[in-house]
Amino acid sequence: MxxxxxxxxxxxxxxxxxxxxxxxxxxxxxxxxxxxxxxxxxxxxxxxxxxxxxxxxxxxxxxxxxxxxxxxxxxxxxxxxxxxxxxxxxxxxxxxxxxxxxxxxxxxxxxxxxxxxxxxxxxxxxxxxxxxxxxxxxxxxxxxxxxxxxxxxxxxxxxxxxxxxxxxxxxxxxxxxxxxxxxxxxxxxxxxxxxxxxxxxxxxxxxxxxxxxxxxxxxxxxxxxxxxGTGGIEVADPAGIVDTRLWHTRNFPRITYASPGTGSCMPCINNDRKRNSYYGGESMCAEEYWYMGKQEPGQMMGGDRSVLMRGADIAVRWGICTWATKFGGAITLPMPNAPAAFKGMVPMEPGMGWYIKYLYEIGELGPGKKIESHPLPMDQWDTLKFREIFCDAIARRVGIGEDLAEGFLEAVNKWGRLEEDMNAGTLRLPAWGASWHHSLPEVCWAYSYIFMSGDPVWHGFFGLSGGGGFGGPATYTAEELVETMTKKVVPFDDDPLIFSNSWKGKDAFKTGIYSPHKAKMLAWARRYAGFYNEAMSICEMLLPSFISSGPKGIAGPSPELEYRYYKAVTGSNETFADTIETGRKIWNMERAIRVMAGRHRDQEKFAPFMHMPGATFPIGGSKPVYVNGKWSFEDQNDLYLDREGVEQFKTHFYRLEGWDVDSGWPTRKTLEELGMKKVADVLASKERLGA
Amino acid sequence: MTESKKFEDEKRIDRRQFLVGGGAALAAGALAAGVPGTAKAASPQSNARKASYPKSEAYLVYDSRLCLGCQSCMFACSLTHEGVANPSLSRIQIIRDAPSFTKYPYDVVIAVCRQCVSPLCVQVCPTGACFIDEANGNIRRIDQSKCVGCQRCIQSCPQKPHRTIWDSVKLKSTKCDLCEGAPFWNEKGGPEGKQACVETCPVHALKLVKKAPNQRDIDGYDVNLAPPPRKITFPGMGAPEPAAKKGGE
Missing domain, CATH: 3.60.9.10 (Aldehyde ferredoxin oxidoreductase, N-terminal domain)
Incomplete structure (x- = not known):
């Protein structure tokens, strides 16, 4: 071993x-x-x-x-x-x-x-x-x-x-x-x-x-x-681990939010010792922005940070999922083309907490209303007290808490509003009832929602932009970015078009987001994440780190860094491509389980708003596109998905993965190639094996 | 019986024999007399108590408010010294109170060897295993080949928790050597070199200094190492984060 x-x-x-x-x-x-x-x-x-x-x-x-x-x-x-x-x-x-x-x-x-x-x-x-x-x-x-x-x-x-x-x-x-x-x-x-x-x-x-x-x-x-425990872990190359670490910190100084340090999995982007107020300082953004209070349009959670921390403490103490009960997230931005419910101002993460306020404002929810809000004090929605009562009501299943305890969309369904608010784009949950995190215009993130079970929570390709996102203005051209990235995505390192995010006209189908090229980008993301983030359990906010703002060019340390760590710890003789192949195996294992639970191509669909103007939340920045033989950055804050395009993409993706294009089920050939014959046998016994 | 088990048992016998046999008398005498030891003149038989010891030429200091509690230094220490990742064997201990929720900045305790000006661990060692390495800047070190596992250096360490470390596999003590003797450290260690803990700290909360810190309390070692506040801006996303008040707050 x-x-x-x-x-x-x-x-x-x-x-x-x-x-x-x-x-x-x-x-x-x-x-x-x-x-x-x-x-x-x-x-x-x-x-x-x-x-x-x-x-x-x-x-x-x-x-x-x-x-x-x-x-x-x-x-x-x-x-x-x-x-x-x-x-x-x-x-x-x-x-x-x-x-x-x-x-x-x-x-x-x-x-x-x-x-x-x-x-x-x-x-x-x-x-x-x-x-x-x-x-x-x-x-x-x-x-x-x-x-x-x-x-x-x-x-x-x-x-x-x-x-x-x-x-x-x-x-x-x-x-x-x-x-x-x-x-x-x-x-x-x-x-x-x-x-x-x-x-x-x-x-x-x-x-x-x-x-x-x-x-x-x-x-x-x-x-x-x-x-x-009081024991230790034997590693193959102890000096190699330390040397790799120093290679990283000395050559790539602070290129992500997360410090290139930590022996465990801390700090997170906020550093886990910013706990000078309350305990919530260990929390990630999801907890930190669960309580918003009042905010100005376009402003990222400013104001009294300690209040945000107190909100985080409430969520953590009660053990409520801040992801499933989002109140709006970190920021609200103007989006003139958004569905009517938003009145031109869209919060980044309009989940359960935001939605009940929306229903309250339109007169559908409240004391004595069609949807009885007891015991929630809706007139105190933006207070910490409301958050406490919200948690208590759900935990004890009191009043509206009984509905909310069964989940966001279950509650909406029970209230008879699911179809209407889905079709109107009021419910911005891309797929499987999972709330918005990041997604469009980063289409790999979006596609992962439907092929997995909701939010992939993988930022690997999120920062590949020409500016306007978290990273600020780009210091490189689109061509430089694509050239740098293409070298990294073994075994698809012969196809720069996988990074083209063209979404309009014929280019979208030929070289852009509905093309076979984009299918490779998604496949690589799932394989890399499957191995390095989900099996090796490396924090995905730290790695991969593809792009550097350091003095030695734009190439960040990934994937060399994580591969070096893997070798130093385990002593494995595998190539980097081998590790990506293991990621493919894990991806197929997950797929097999989902198929046994009933997954079929027909179910892998986006919520309606993803196909409507206003689908993109405008912090993804501009994306590289290949048009007329040239690379450039294109502002894609107006991107939304074409239904036929998504169906074509699914076919390309299933084909690339070796899954049946009609059902989305893995084939025996694919599974046996991965050494998973027994898995294929079980799928076959239940008639769930792809043709 | 495996070789390693046999080795462990033999070492246990060594220690037991030492404590119940002649070693016990030696140790008792040594403790009473406060035997000093140096690389050149260490002698467990000597009864001469030194009035003072040559000062270490380097000291590890830290900033408890800047420290993230990430324990990177602990892993670097055990990896470079023992070749395994084992926090219990780290000569620097970063003790996080999670999940007991002491408030900042008391939620993290940083326990580094102070390279004491008056090193009790050296004084009480009955075999000279704990010694002053005059050839390498007077670092207070432990020569495990001489250690009999009596744990007197651990019991005598005035710091809480004690900074001398017990290796429960080898049944010997160990302590910080400023990486002078770290076999898996590919850089020069010691007072004139680099330390694995310092180099791997992601927030530069550890530093090697030449002047002996105040010995009376922790303030001499717990110093302000914070860099000037760095403003982080998110283009198009509002105001920057407020500047740090002190250290890494």
């Missing part, structure tokens, strides 16, 4: 209280993280064949918290914990989904001797899982049920670390010592009541947001998983 792994995966059946072990080597071919998590899900949840994969709250749902080999080895950002299972949050039905969270949980798992934790079954009363090196116990959690996430973690920390004084003492565990605290992932009251809008919370602000996996913990009567 390669270096970097702990060697075993913990398997806990909460129904039988059985605590078992899986040999990591059995799944090494899938790298780690989501790769291993998906493969284990396949073996434990799909292969037995007794479950239709439709109910996320079924005890047979298998949720995995997986590390990758880079976690806990000093690779910056390499310590994320990948989570996958059937997710309750997606609409119109639960889907197989993957997400991840930062912090120190994954690396502590490794130090305790585990590459991951796989949990299935359902406890008959609240419990938490206590991992102290090799010793694993299922503890009574009744006293924790009802506590918020801060309180629960404090209780567990006291139970595990006893009287060890923070910052003053080493804690003895067996023959070993550590100054660390147990690392805990848990749920708040919103997860306990099996809502579809609950996150997994770790520490004071880190969250696994998309998917609503907090509800899965709740359905299993699982309050928390705690781990503390």
């Amino acid at each position: 390669l270096y970097g792994y702990a060697g075993k995966i913990l398997k806990v059946n909460l129904t039988t209280k059985d605590i078992g072990m899986i040999d990591t080597a059995k799944y090494e071919e899938f790298g780690g993280g989501v790769g291993m998590g998906a493969a284990i899900f396949w073996d434990l949840a799909v292969v037995p064949g007794d479950w239709d994969l439709q109910d996320a709250f079924d005890p047979r749902n298998v949720i995995s918290l997986m590390s990758g080999p880079l976690a806990g080895t000093g690779v910056p950002g390499g310590g994320r914990t990948s989570v996958c299972a059937i997710a309750p949050e997606t609409f119109p039905a639960p889907l197989f989904h993957r997400t991840s969270f930062g912090g120190r949980f994954a690396m502590m798992l490794k130090f305790a001797g585990w590459d991951g934790v796989v949990i299935h079954g359902k406890a008959d009363s609240p419990v938490w899982i206590n991992i102290i090196n090799d010793k694993v116990t299922i503890e009574d959690g009744k006293h924790l049920w009802g506590l918020d996430t801060f309180e629960a973690q404090d209780e567990i920390t006291s139970a595990v670390s006893g009287r060890t004084r923070f910052g003053q003492q080493w804690q003895q565990i067996g023959e070993d010592y550590t100054t660390a605290r147990p690392q805990i992932v848990c749920i708040g009251p919103v997860g306990e009541s099996m809502t579809r809008v609950a996150s997994l919370i770790h520490g004071s602000g880190v969250a696994a947001r998309t998917g609503g996996f907090g509800g899965v913990f709740g359905s299993k009567n699982l309050k928390a998983v705690s781990v503390i």
Whole structure:
């Protein structure tokens, strides 16, 4: 087995209280993280064949918290914990989904001797899982049920670390010592009541947001998983890891928001020690901008930062998913061509929180109205107090909280407004009920929404623009950008047209966003992300980092940097192309699960607003286009998708991936080429194999 | 029995024999007498107590407000010294209070070896394993080949948590050597060289200084290393972030 792994995966059946072990080597071919998590899900949840994969709250749902080999080895950002299972949050039905969270949980798992934790079954009363090196116990959690996430973690920390004084003492565990605290992932009251809008919370602000996996913990009567370990990780080339790190920092000074540092997966873009007010300083933008208060048009969350942090603390304490319940996001911009509901001013992330205010303003929702708003004080919508009541109502399923607990679009559907507001473009959720994050004009991000299970949360290609986005004005030409990027996307490094974002006329179909070239760009994104971000669990906000503003040209350190880390940690002899191929294997594993759950080409469609003027939120900047034999940057803030074009793109993409173009199902040839014959056999047995 | 297990057991016996046999008397005497040690003159048999020790020619200082708590330095330390990623073996400890929620800036404790002007760890070592390396800028170091695992250096360290580190596999102590003896560090270490922790810190919250900091409290080591505030602007997206008040706030 390669270096970097702990060697075993913990398997806990909460129904039988059985605590078992899986040999990591059995799944090494899938790298780690989501790769291993998906493969284990396949073996434990799909292969037995007794479950239709439709109910996320079924005890047979298998949720995995997986590390990758880079976690806990000093690779910056390499310590994320990948989570996958059937997710309750997606609409119109639960889907197989993957997400991840930062912090120190994954690396502590490794130090305790585990590459991951796989949990299935359902406890008959609240419990938490206590991992102290090799010793694993299922503890009574009744006293924790009802506590918020801060309180629960404090209780567990006291139970595990006893009287060890923070910052003053080493804690003895067996023959070993550590100054660390147990690392805990848990749920708040919103997860306990099996809502579809609950996150997994770790520490004071880190969250696994998309998917609503907090509800899965709740359905299993699982309050928390705690781990503390005192071991270490053997690596192939310790000096190589440090040298690679120095190569990065010395040659590419601060080229992304995230500092090129950190041994775990911090800091995030905000740095996790900007906590000079409240605890929310560890939070990502999703929590930080969940509470907005009043804002001026066009202004990014200015004002009193400490108030934003207090809002984040509310979300984190309750364990509500800030992704599923977005109130508007970081910024509101003028968009004259947007659907009527927005009156020309569109918030970046108009989710559940924004929508109930919209209904209130048009007189559809409120006290005594068609949609009764009790107990929400709608006239105090922009206050912190409202956020508290909002969480409480959902957690206790009181009044309108009962509807909202079942998810955004489920509530809209129940209120009888789904078709109307979808078709009007009022509901800006690109696909599968997943809220807007970034998307158009970055079409790979948009396409990922439909082929996956919503928001891919992958910024890799987001910054490839000619300015106007987060990165400011470009210091390079479109031709230079494309030339630089093309060299990086092995094995598609012979086709610069994959970066053309032409979206109008014949060019869109021939060389642009509906072309076979663009299909390669999406395929590379999913393969790269599948291996480096989802299996190696590197923070996607840190890497890839393709473009540099440094003095040595525009080429950023990716993908050489992450490949060097991978080699130094594991000692693998694989080429970079091999790692991308493993990413393809993981992508197909995920695809097979989704197909077994019912995925078909016909379902992979965008919400109507993506095909309407105003689909693009105008911070993506200008994109490179190839027109009349020349590269240039084009402002694409007016981009929207052509329905026929998307259908043609789907055909190109399925064909490139080796999937049946009519159904979107993987073929036996494709799966066997990837060494997945057994997967093909199972699909064939259920008549889900592509022709 | 595996070789490594056999090795571990032998070392345990060494330590036990030392503590219950002649070593115990030696250690007790050493502790009472406060035996000093240097590279040239270390002698566990010596009863001469030095009035003072040659000062280290370099000290690691830090900025606890600037530190992100990312523990990069810990990984760099264990990787370059031990060849494994193991925070418990790191000679620098960054202790994060998450998830116990102490407020900034008390949520992170930075525990670096102070290269004490009056090093108790050197004084109490009964075998001369903990010594002053006069050939390399008077760094206070531990020669593990001489360490018998009595842990007196750990017990005597006046800092909390103690800065001498216990290696539970080798059953020996270790401590910061300013990378003078780091076998997996491809750069020159020591007082005149570079330290892995300093070089890998993403926010430059660690620094090597030549002058001995104030020894009486932590303030001498916890210094302001913050660069001038850097304004970050988002073109077309409003006001820049407010300037930092102090350090990395």
